[in-house]
Amino acid sequence: MAMSIPVALGTSIMAVTFNGGVILGADSRTSTGNYVANRVTDKITPLCDNVYVLRSGSAGDTQAIAGYVQHFISQFQAEEGERITVKTAANLVKTIAYNNKDNLEAGMIVAGFDKHGGGQVFSISLGGTLQQAPFAMSGSGSSYITGFVDKNWRDNMSEQEAMDFVMRSLKYAMTWDASSGGCIRTVTITEAGVDRRFTQGSQIPPTYGELGRDKILA
Amino acid sequence: MGSNAGGFDFGLCKRNTMLENKGMTLPRAWKTGTTIAGLIFKDGVVLGADTRSTAGTTVADKNCSKIHFITPNIYACGAGTAADLEHVTDMVSGQLALHKYATGRQARCITAMTMFKQHLFKYQGHVGAALVLGGYDINGPHLFTIYPHGSTDALPFATMGSGSLNAMAMFEAYYKDDMDRAEAMALVARGIRCARVVYVPVIKQKVLLLKDLEVVEGTPEQMDVS
Numbered sequence: 001m002a003m004s005i006p007v008a009l010g011t012s013i014m015a016v017t018f019n020g021g022v023i024l025g026a027d028s029r030t031s032t033g034n035y036v037a038n039r040v041t042d043k044i045t046p047l048c049d050n051v052y053v054l055r056s057g058s059a060g061d062t063q064a065i066a067g068y069v070q071h072f073i074s075q076f077q078a079e080e081g082e083r084i085t086v087k088t089a090a091n092l093v094k095t096i097a098y099n100n101k102d103n104l105e106a107g108m109i110v111a112g113f114d115k116h117g118g119g120q121v122f123s124i125s126l127g128g129t130l131q132q133a134p135f136a137m138s139g140s141g142s143s144y145i146t147g148f149v150d151k152n153w154r155d156n157m158s159e160q161e162a163m164d165f166v167m168r169s170l171k172y173a174m175t176w177d178a179s180s181g182g183c184i185r186t187v188t189i190t191e192a193g194v195d196r197r198f199t200q201g202s203q204i205p206p207t208y209g210e211l212g213r214d215k216i217l218a
Numbered sequence: 219m220g221s222n223a224g225g226f227d228f229g230l231c232k233r234n235t236m237l238e239n240k241g242m243t244l245p246r247a248w249k250t251g252t253t254i255a256g257l258i259f260k261d262g263v264v265l266g267a268d269t270r271s272t273a274g275t276t277v278a279d280k281n282c283s284k285i286h287f288i289t290p291n292i293y294a295c296g297a298g299t300a301a302d303l304e305h306v307t308d309m310v311s312g313q314l315a316l317h318k319y320a321t322g323r324q325a326r327c328i329t330a331m332t333m334f335k336q337h338l339f340k341y342q343g344h345v346g347a348a349l350v351l352g353g354y355d356i357n358g359p360h361l362f363t364i365y366p367h368g369s370t371d372a373l374p375f376a377t378m379g380s381g382s383l384n385a386m387a388m389f390e391a392y393y394k395d396d397m398d399r400a401e402a403m404a405l406v407a408r409g410i411r412c413a414r415v416v417y418v419p420v421i422k423q424k425v426l427l428l429k430d431l432e433v434v435e436g437t438p439e440q441m442d443v444s
Contacts, residue, residue, distance in 0.1 A: 030371065035383065037363070038371040059369030064339045067332075103342075 010179020012141025012170055013043060013054040015111040015121045016153075017134050018162035021190030022111045022119035025166040026054055027141065027174050028182035039182045048073045049194070051089040051112030052187055056139035057126070058105040065096050065106055086112040090122035090130060098128025107138045113189045141173030141180035148172055159188065171204050226344060253381030253413035254284060254295035256350045256361045257389065258374045259402035263352040263359040266406035267295045268381070268413065289314050289325040292353030294334075297379035298366060299346035306347045310334055327353030327360035331370055339368025348378050381413025388412050 055062035296303035
């Protein structure tokens, strides 16, 4: 049994700001070598009520980092008496990723909503670089959709438009990347709170462009 | 970080490599070929495991117990290095016994999971323990898989070990939500049975039902409810 192969999140994850908040989306595949260890993984992990993190890379490393940051944030909020900002939460993740860069393999996207900056997305890559952006994507599946996303991203989308954009992008990433698949999970964070959604794999058919399955099969 | 801040002492590794290069065969750790499985059903969780322990191609123990006691309401099936499993399950069991006195409450399955994952992550995969952890606590039934590098998954049904793909095939085909106790036990036994090596005629399986702590032993034929 391939137990000596570390468990990895070959992944497609993305986070997108829209007019009023952020939407985080992820596939649900965790693999050990060629075996899918978990086909219904939840890669969208809460750091606190208003900030979530998307995890890609080594499953053990990202779960450990998320655990530490959840702990630091609860301490912070108890001491400060108010909600943490998305930027501060992202900096806590970055500090761990940067200071332990030789021993970690973790690509994460921190996204959330606070009353100072509205919806924000921060990307933290392998060496611990922190970059804020209107949207971000990561994981092995993201390289297949760079062209699609460049063409279809617009600033200031409505919630529905942003959701459609995330679902379509992840659908393509999951079709073309062998390490991504399963179902699509999304989390929408706005001033009103958090909304979690789940779309089954059977409702995300692989397609060629926008052609339906019936048009492709002879 | 100090030179003796915990973790393993790798001081003798150079010496061992030198001996190996000179032609000496070093002893290998026992790693069991194993099938372990767990399944959540309507009233609780069923855990199952085969009972063969191997040293290379010889059967070292025909009836070993791979379902380890953690607390009266939590058990863990283990695959991987036998010594690591015994020690890490004993360690968490002891920690939880003390925790129970400190908190005055029954242990929760997620607490056991967190203790395992933090220990295994600290040792970066060198502690070869892969576990299917199952329990029933104040929040209901729980089932977790824990990998040697410290990652965990929460699942309705799970398998681990060299026979995991065989057992998983059974589970994926026949699992449904809210099964009753007899159905659940039969499916777990079926999954473990599918993973046995074909040329051995009989393997004794232990199926441990958590909610009522009833241990059921039997041959494959006896376990077949359908």
